[in-house]
Amino acid sequence: MNKLNITLHSITLLAIATLFYFQFSSVKQGATDLQDSTVNTPVINFSPGGIVYVNSDSLLEQYEYFKKQKSDFENRQSRIRNELKSESDKLQRDVELYHQQAIGMTDFQKQQKEEEFVMRQQKLMDRKDQLLDQLDEEQARSSEELFTRLNNYLNKYNQDKNYQFILGYQKGGGILYANDSLDITKTVVEGLNKEYKAEIGSK
Template identity: 35%
Template sequence: MKNLSLALNAVLAVAVAVLYYLHFKGSDSAAAGTPAGSVGGKSIVYVNADSLLTHYDFFKDTQKAFEQKGTQLDLELNQKGATIQREIQVFQQRAGGMIAAEAQAKQLELQKKAADFENYRQKAANDLSTERAQQTEKLYDNIYNYIKKYNNDTKYQFVLGFQKGGGILFADTNLDVTQKLIDGLNKEYKETQPKTEEKKEEKK
Protein backbone atom coordinates (compact mmCIF):
# COMPACT_ATOMS: atom_id res chain seq x y z
CA MET A 1 0.00 0.00 0.00
CA LYS A 2 1.64 3.19 -1.24
CA ASN A 3 2.66 5.94 1.18
CA LEU A 4 1.82 3.72 4.15
CA SER A 5 4.72 5.01 6.25
CA LEU A 6 3.82 8.64 5.49
CA ALA A 7 0.20 8.04 6.44
CA LEU A 8 1.22 6.30 9.67
CA ASN A 9 3.61 9.09 10.56
CA ALA A 10 0.94 11.72 9.96
CA VAL A 11 -1.63 9.92 12.10
CA LEU A 12 0.79 9.40 14.97
CA ALA A 13 2.13 12.94 14.74
CA VAL A 14 -1.37 14.33 15.06
CA ALA A 15 -2.10 12.04 18.00
CA VAL A 16 1.02 13.18 19.82
CA ALA A 17 0.48 16.84 18.99
CA VAL A 18 -2.99 16.67 20.52
CA LEU A 19 -1.74 14.72 23.52
CA TYR A 20 0.75 17.10 25.00
CA TYR A 21 -1.43 19.98 26.06
CA LEU A 22 -2.05 18.50 29.49
CA HIS A 23 -3.11 20.19 32.69
CA PHE A 24 -1.87 18.49 35.86
CA LYS A 25 -3.00 19.68 39.31
CA GLY A 26 -0.17 19.67 41.83
CA SER A 27 2.28 21.95 43.60
CA ASP A 28 3.29 25.26 42.05
CA SER A 29 6.97 24.38 41.67
CA ALA A 30 8.92 21.72 39.78
CA ALA A 31 11.11 19.10 41.42
CA ALA A 32 14.53 20.32 42.52
CA GLY A 33 17.21 20.23 39.82
CA THR A 34 14.70 20.06 36.94
CA PRO A 35 14.30 23.30 34.94
CA ALA A 36 10.80 24.65 34.58
CA GLY A 37 9.20 27.92 33.57
CA SER A 38 6.08 29.42 35.03
CA VAL A 39 3.13 31.51 33.97
CA GLY A 40 1.01 32.97 36.74
CA GLY A 41 2.87 30.75 39.22
CA LYS A 42 2.10 27.61 37.21
CA SER A 43 5.04 25.26 36.49
CA ILE A 44 5.58 24.58 32.76
CA VAL A 45 7.88 22.44 30.59
CA TYR A 46 7.59 21.23 27.01
CA VAL A 47 8.24 18.21 24.83
CA ASN A 48 9.38 18.28 21.21
CA ALA A 49 6.79 16.02 19.58
CA ASP A 50 8.76 15.51 16.35
CA SER A 51 11.89 14.47 18.22
CA LEU A 52 9.93 12.17 20.49
CA LEU A 53 8.46 10.30 17.52
CA THR A 54 11.84 10.08 15.83
CA HIS A 55 13.53 8.50 18.84
CA TYR A 56 10.76 6.51 20.50
CA ASP A 57 11.55 2.85 19.79
CA PHE A 58 7.90 1.76 19.96
CA PHE A 59 7.00 4.20 17.20
CA LYS A 60 9.99 3.19 15.07
CA ASP A 61 9.21 -0.52 15.43
CA THR A 62 5.53 0.06 14.69
CA GLN A 63 6.31 2.12 11.61
CA LYS A 64 8.73 -0.53 10.33
CA ALA A 65 6.19 -3.31 10.92
CA PHE A 66 3.47 -1.48 8.97
CA GLU A 67 5.84 -0.73 6.12
CA GLN A 68 6.62 -4.45 5.88
CA LYS A 69 2.95 -5.42 6.07
CA GLY A 70 2.07 -2.85 3.44
CA THR A 71 4.79 -4.13 1.11
CA GLN A 72 3.71 -7.75 1.61
CA LEU A 73 0.07 -6.87 0.99
CA ASP A 74 0.96 -4.95 -2.17
CA LEU A 75 2.90 -7.96 -3.45
CA GLU A 76 0.09 -10.38 -2.63
CA LEU A 77 -2.59 -8.21 -4.25
CA ASN A 78 -0.49 -7.65 -7.35
CA GLN A 79 0.04 -11.39 -7.74
CA LYS A 80 -3.63 -12.25 -7.24
CA GLY A 81 -4.73 -9.45 -9.55
CA ALA A 82 -2.28 -10.49 -12.26
CA THR A 83 -3.50 -14.10 -12.09
CA ILE A 84 -7.12 -13.05 -12.61
CA GLN A 85 -6.13 -10.70 -15.42
CA ARG A 86 -4.32 -13.52 -17.22
CA GLU A 87 -7.38 -15.76 -16.88
CA ILE A 88 -9.56 -13.01 -18.38
CA GLN A 89 -7.17 -12.54 -21.28
CA VAL A 90 -7.11 -16.28 -22.00
CA PHE A 91 -10.91 -16.39 -21.88
CA GLN A 92 -11.17 -13.47 -24.30
CA GLN A 93 -8.85 -15.26 -26.71
CA ARG A 94 -10.78 -18.55 -26.56
CA ALA A 95 -14.33 -17.26 -26.16
CA GLY A 96 -14.99 -17.36 -29.90
CA GLY A 97 -14.43 -21.11 -30.04
CA MET A 98 -16.56 -21.94 -27.00
CA ILE A 99 -20.22 -22.88 -27.03
CA ALA A 100 -22.53 -20.24 -25.57
CA ALA A 101 -23.32 -22.10 -22.35
CA GLU A 102 -19.64 -22.81 -21.68
CA ALA A 103 -18.64 -19.20 -22.38
CA GLN A 104 -21.38 -17.89 -20.11
CA ALA A 105 -20.35 -20.22 -17.28
CA LYS A 106 -16.70 -19.17 -17.60
CA GLN A 107 -17.67 -15.52 -17.70
CA LEU A 108 -19.68 -15.89 -14.48
CA GLU A 109 -16.77 -17.73 -12.86
CA LEU A 110 -14.36 -14.92 -13.74
CA GLN A 111 -16.78 -12.28 -12.54
CA LYS A 112 -17.05 -14.05 -9.20
CA LYS A 113 -13.26 -14.29 -8.92
CA ALA A 114 -12.94 -10.58 -9.65
CA ALA A 115 -15.63 -9.73 -7.08
CA ASP A 116 -14.02 -11.99 -4.47
CA PHE A 117 -10.64 -10.37 -5.14
CA GLU A 118 -12.08 -6.87 -4.69
CA ASN A 119 -13.77 -7.91 -1.43
CA TYR A 120 -10.50 -9.43 -0.22
CA ARG A 121 -8.58 -6.28 -1.18
CA GLN A 122 -11.00 -4.03 0.70
CA LYS A 123 -11.04 -6.28 3.78
CA ALA A 124 -7.23 -6.46 3.86
CA ALA A 125 -6.97 -2.67 3.60
CA ASN A 126 -9.60 -2.19 6.32
CA ASP A 127 -7.90 -4.71 8.60
CA LEU A 128 -4.57 -2.95 8.18
CA SER A 129 -6.20 0.42 8.82
CA THR A 130 -7.88 -0.92 11.98
CA GLU A 131 -4.62 -2.34 13.25
CA ARG A 132 -2.88 0.95 12.54
CA ALA A 133 -5.56 2.82 14.50
CA GLN A 134 -5.12 0.41 17.42
CA GLN A 135 -1.37 0.98 17.43
CA THR A 136 -1.92 4.74 17.27
CA GLU A 137 -4.17 4.48 20.33
CA LYS A 138 -1.53 2.38 22.07
CA LEU A 139 1.12 4.99 21.25
CA TYR A 140 -1.14 7.69 22.68
CA ASP A 141 -1.75 5.66 25.85
CA ASN A 142 1.95 4.84 26.31
CA ILE A 143 2.99 8.48 26.14
CA TYR A 144 0.08 9.83 28.16
CA ASN A 145 0.51 7.26 30.94
CA TYR A 146 4.26 7.85 31.13
CA ILE A 147 3.86 11.63 31.30
CA LYS A 148 1.27 11.19 34.02
CA LYS A 149 3.64 8.91 35.96
CA TYR A 150 6.57 11.23 35.33
CA ASN A 151 4.55 14.17 36.62
CA ASN A 152 3.81 12.42 39.92
CA ASP A 153 7.39 13.31 40.88
CA THR A 154 7.93 16.57 39.01
CA LYS A 155 4.52 18.12 39.67
CA TYR A 156 4.40 20.21 36.50
CA GLN A 157 1.04 21.81 35.90
CA PHE A 158 1.49 22.13 32.14
CA VAL A 159 3.40 19.85 29.77
CA LEU A 160 3.23 21.51 26.39
CA GLY A 161 3.88 19.93 22.99
CA PHE A 162 6.26 21.88 20.76
CA GLN A 163 6.18 21.04 17.07
CA LYS A 164 7.45 22.90 14.02
CA GLY A 165 4.49 24.68 12.46
CA GLY A 166 2.42 24.15 15.61
CA GLY A 167 0.77 26.63 17.94
CA ILE A 168 3.89 27.31 20.05
CA LEU A 169 6.18 29.60 18.01
CA PHE A 170 9.12 29.65 20.43
CA ALA A 171 10.20 27.64 23.45
CA ASP A 172 13.22 28.09 25.73
CA THR A 173 15.41 24.99 25.40
CA ASN A 174 16.03 25.07 29.16
CA LEU A 175 12.43 23.92 29.58
CA ASP A 176 12.82 21.00 27.16
CA VAL A 177 12.26 17.61 28.88
CA THR A 178 12.03 15.64 25.62
CA GLN A 179 15.14 13.52 26.16
CA LYS A 180 14.05 12.54 29.67
CA LEU A 181 10.73 11.30 28.31
CA ILE A 182 12.41 9.49 25.42
CA ASP A 183 14.79 7.73 27.79
CA GLY A 184 11.98 6.74 30.14
CA LEU A 185 9.62 5.58 27.38
CA ASN A 186 12.34 3.53 25.69
CA LYS A 187 13.29 1.94 28.99
CA GLU A 188 9.68 0.91 29.62
CA TYR A 189 9.31 -0.37 26.06
CA LYS A 190 12.53 -2.38 26.28
CA GLU A 191 11.29 -4.04 29.46
CA THR A 192 8.23 -5.32 27.57
CA GLN A 193 10.34 -6.98 24.86
CA PRO A 194 11.59 -10.60 25.05
CA LYS A 195 15.18 -10.78 26.27
CA THR A 196 17.83 -11.84 23.78
CA GLU A 197 19.19 -14.57 26.08
CA GLU A 198 15.73 -16.08 26.45
CA LYS A 199 15.32 -16.16 22.69
CA LYS A 200 18.66 -17.97 22.31
CA GLU A 201 17.67 -20.61 24.87
CA GLU A 202 14.36 -21.18 23.09
CA LYS A 203 16.20 -21.86 19.83
CA LYS A 204 18.44 -24.53 21.44
Protein backbone atom coordinates (compact mmCIF):
# COMPACT_ATOMS: atom_id res chain seq x y z
CA MET A 1 0.00 0.00 0.00
CA ASN A 2 1.66 3.17 -1.23
CA LYS A 3 -1.23 5.61 -1.15
CA LEU A 4 0.65 8.45 0.47
CA ASN A 5 3.19 8.80 -2.37
CA ILE A 6 0.41 8.60 -5.01
CA THR A 7 -1.95 10.98 -3.13
CA LEU A 8 0.75 13.57 -1.94
CA HIS A 9 2.43 13.43 -5.23
CA SER A 10 -0.89 14.30 -6.92
CA ILE A 11 -1.70 17.32 -4.75
CA THR A 12 -2.03 20.51 -6.82
CA LEU A 13 0.45 22.89 -5.21
CA LEU A 14 -1.56 25.88 -6.37
CA ALA A 15 -3.06 25.98 -9.84
CA ILE A 16 -2.30 24.27 -13.11
CA ALA A 17 -3.88 26.52 -15.72
CA THR A 18 -4.22 25.63 -19.38
CA LEU A 19 -6.01 28.31 -21.33
CA PHE A 20 -7.37 27.51 -24.76
CA TYR A 21 -9.49 29.98 -26.65
CA PHE A 22 -10.17 29.84 -30.37
CA GLN A 23 -12.32 32.23 -32.28
CA PHE A 24 -12.84 31.72 -35.98
CA SER A 25 -14.80 33.92 -38.34
CA SER A 26 -15.04 33.75 -42.07
CA VAL A 27 -17.07 35.59 -44.64
CA LYS A 28 -18.17 34.07 -47.92
CA GLN A 29 -19.89 36.07 -50.59
CA GLY A 30 -21.42 34.60 -53.75
CA ALA A 31 -19.97 31.86 -55.91
CA THR A 32 -17.83 34.32 -57.86
CA ASP A 33 -16.84 36.59 -54.96
CA LEU A 34 -14.94 34.53 -52.36
CA GLN A 35 -13.26 36.61 -49.67
CA ASP A 36 -10.47 35.61 -47.27
CA SER A 37 -11.47 34.09 -43.97
CA THR A 38 -10.49 36.04 -40.89
CA VAL A 39 -9.21 34.62 -37.63
CA ASN A 40 -9.50 36.71 -34.47
CA THR A 41 -7.23 35.53 -31.67
CA PRO A 42 -7.56 37.25 -28.30
CA VAL A 43 -4.39 38.61 -26.79
CA ILE A 44 -3.79 37.66 -23.17
CA ASN A 45 -1.38 40.05 -21.52
CA PHE A 46 0.67 38.99 -18.53
CA SER A 47 3.12 41.28 -16.86
CA PRO A 48 6.77 40.18 -17.07
CA GLY A 49 7.52 37.69 -14.33
CA GLY A 50 3.83 37.19 -13.62
CA ILE A 51 4.03 33.40 -13.84
CA VAL A 52 6.46 31.11 -12.03
CA TYR A 53 6.38 27.46 -11.09
CA VAL A 54 7.43 24.98 -8.45
CA ASN A 55 8.66 21.53 -9.45
CA SER A 56 6.39 19.26 -7.43
CA ASP A 57 8.68 16.22 -7.66
CA SER A 58 11.72 18.13 -6.43
CA LEU A 59 9.76 19.81 -3.66
CA LEU A 60 8.50 16.51 -2.25
CA GLU A 61 11.99 15.02 -2.44
CA GLN A 62 13.55 17.91 -0.52
CA TYR A 63 10.85 19.17 1.85
CA GLU A 64 11.86 17.89 5.30
CA TYR A 65 8.31 17.95 6.66
CA PHE A 66 7.07 15.70 3.87
CA LYS A 67 10.05 13.38 4.21
CA LYS A 68 9.32 13.00 7.94
CA GLN A 69 5.63 12.35 7.31
CA LYS A 70 6.46 9.81 4.63
CA SER A 71 8.91 8.01 6.91
CA ASP A 72 6.41 7.92 9.78
CA PHE A 73 3.71 6.60 7.47
CA GLU A 74 5.94 3.86 6.09
CA ASN A 75 6.92 2.82 9.63
CA ARG A 76 3.25 2.67 10.55
CA GLN A 77 2.56 0.52 7.49
CA SER A 78 5.39 -1.81 8.47
CA ARG A 79 4.10 -2.21 12.04
CA ILE A 80 0.60 -3.00 10.77
CA ARG A 81 1.94 -5.49 8.25
CA ASN A 82 3.99 -7.23 10.95
CA GLU A 83 1.08 -7.31 13.38
CA LEU A 84 -1.27 -8.87 10.84
CA LYS A 85 1.34 -11.36 9.66
CA SER A 86 2.06 -12.42 13.24
CA GLU A 87 -1.62 -13.06 13.95
CA SER A 88 -2.10 -14.84 10.63
CA ASP A 89 0.93 -17.08 11.19
CA LYS A 90 -0.26 -17.96 14.69
CA LEU A 91 -3.69 -18.91 13.37
CA GLN A 92 -2.12 -21.05 10.67
CA ARG A 93 0.05 -22.88 13.20
CA ASP A 94 -2.97 -23.54 15.42
CA VAL A 95 -4.93 -24.92 12.47
CA GLU A 96 -2.07 -27.24 11.55
CA LEU A 97 -1.82 -28.41 15.16
CA TYR A 98 -5.57 -29.04 15.20
CA HIS A 99 -5.30 -31.29 12.14
CA GLN A 100 -2.62 -33.30 13.90
CA GLN A 101 -4.71 -33.71 17.04
CA ALA A 102 -8.15 -34.04 15.45
CA ILE A 103 -7.99 -37.82 15.28
CA GLY A 104 -8.28 -38.00 19.08
CA MET A 105 -11.15 -35.50 19.36
CA THR A 106 -14.87 -36.04 19.52
CA ASP A 107 -17.14 -34.56 16.87
CA PHE A 108 -18.30 -31.95 19.37
CA GLN A 109 -14.71 -30.93 20.16
CA LYS A 110 -13.92 -30.68 16.46
CA GLN A 111 -16.95 -28.50 15.87
CA GLN A 112 -15.99 -26.20 18.73
CA LYS A 113 -12.43 -25.90 17.49
CA GLU A 114 -13.47 -25.18 13.93
CA GLU A 115 -15.95 -22.54 15.07
CA GLU A 116 -13.15 -20.97 17.08
CA PHE A 117 -10.95 -20.81 13.98
CA VAL A 118 -13.74 -19.20 11.97
CA MET A 119 -14.21 -16.57 14.67
CA ARG A 120 -10.49 -15.89 14.86
CA GLN A 121 -10.28 -15.59 11.09
CA GLN A 122 -13.16 -13.09 11.05
CA LYS A 123 -11.60 -11.15 13.91
CA LEU A 124 -8.33 -10.97 11.98
CA MET A 125 -10.12 -9.67 8.88
CA ASP A 126 -11.98 -7.08 10.95
CA ARG A 127 -8.71 -5.97 12.51
CA LYS A 128 -7.13 -5.64 9.08
CA ASP A 129 -10.02 -3.48 7.84
CA GLN A 130 -9.81 -1.32 10.96
CA LEU A 131 -6.07 -0.73 10.59
CA LEU A 132 -6.34 0.04 6.87
CA ASP A 133 -9.14 2.51 7.57
CA GLN A 134 -6.90 4.20 10.12
CA LEU A 135 -4.13 4.43 7.52
CA ASP A 136 -6.54 5.99 5.05
CA GLU A 137 -7.54 8.59 7.63
CA GLU A 138 -3.90 9.35 8.45
CA GLN A 139 -3.12 9.71 4.76
CA ALA A 140 -6.02 12.11 4.25
CA ARG A 141 -4.97 14.23 7.25
CA SER A 142 -1.36 14.32 6.06
CA SER A 143 -2.40 15.33 2.56
CA GLU A 144 -4.59 18.14 3.89
CA GLU A 145 -1.85 19.34 6.23
CA LEU A 146 0.71 19.33 3.42
CA PHE A 147 -1.57 21.37 1.16
CA THR A 148 -2.29 23.84 3.97
CA ARG A 149 1.41 24.33 4.69
CA LEU A 150 2.25 24.91 1.04
CA ASN A 151 -0.68 27.23 0.51
CA ASN A 152 0.08 29.30 3.61
CA TYR A 153 3.76 29.61 2.75
CA LEU A 154 3.16 30.57 -0.88
CA ASN A 155 0.62 33.19 0.16
CA LYS A 156 3.24 34.80 2.40
CA TYR A 157 5.98 34.34 -0.18
CA ASN A 158 3.92 36.07 -2.86
CA GLN A 159 3.06 39.15 -0.79
CA ASP A 160 5.97 41.13 -2.20
CA LYS A 161 6.29 39.19 -5.46
CA ASN A 162 2.81 39.76 -6.86
CA TYR A 163 2.90 36.74 -9.14
CA GLN A 164 -0.33 36.11 -10.99
CA PHE A 165 0.23 32.34 -11.07
CA ILE A 166 2.45 29.96 -9.13
CA LEU A 167 2.07 26.70 -10.98
CA GLY A 168 2.85 23.17 -9.89
CA TYR A 169 5.00 21.44 -12.51
CA GLN A 170 5.79 17.75 -12.65
CA LYS A 171 6.93 15.35 -15.33
CA GLY A 172 3.95 13.93 -17.16
CA GLY A 173 1.63 16.58 -15.73
CA GLY A 174 -0.54 19.16 -17.44
CA ILE A 175 2.28 21.60 -18.20
CA LEU A 176 4.20 20.40 -21.25
CA TYR A 177 7.04 22.93 -21.10
CA ALA A 178 8.46 25.14 -18.36
CA ASN A 179 11.35 27.57 -18.78
CA ASP A 180 14.03 27.08 -16.13
CA SER A 181 14.18 30.83 -15.54
CA LEU A 182 10.68 30.67 -14.03
CA ASP A 183 11.56 27.87 -11.59
CA ILE A 184 11.36 29.04 -7.95
CA THR A 185 11.54 25.54 -6.44
CA LYS A 186 14.89 26.04 -4.70
CA THR A 187 13.79 29.24 -2.98
CA VAL A 188 10.45 27.77 -1.93
CA VAL A 189 12.01 24.58 -0.54
CA GLU A 190 14.57 26.58 1.42
CA GLY A 191 11.81 28.75 2.89
CA LEU A 192 9.60 25.79 3.78
CA ASN A 193 12.47 23.93 5.43
CA LYS A 194 13.47 27.04 7.37
CA GLU A 195 9.93 27.35 8.74
CA TYR A 196 9.78 23.64 9.58
CA LYS A 197 13.16 23.73 11.33
CA ALA A 198 12.03 26.69 13.43
CA GLU A 199 8.78 24.87 14.22
CA ILE A 200 10.40 21.68 15.51
CA GLY A 201 13.08 23.69 17.28
CA SER A 202 10.46 25.48 19.35
CA LYS A 203 8.92 22.23 20.64
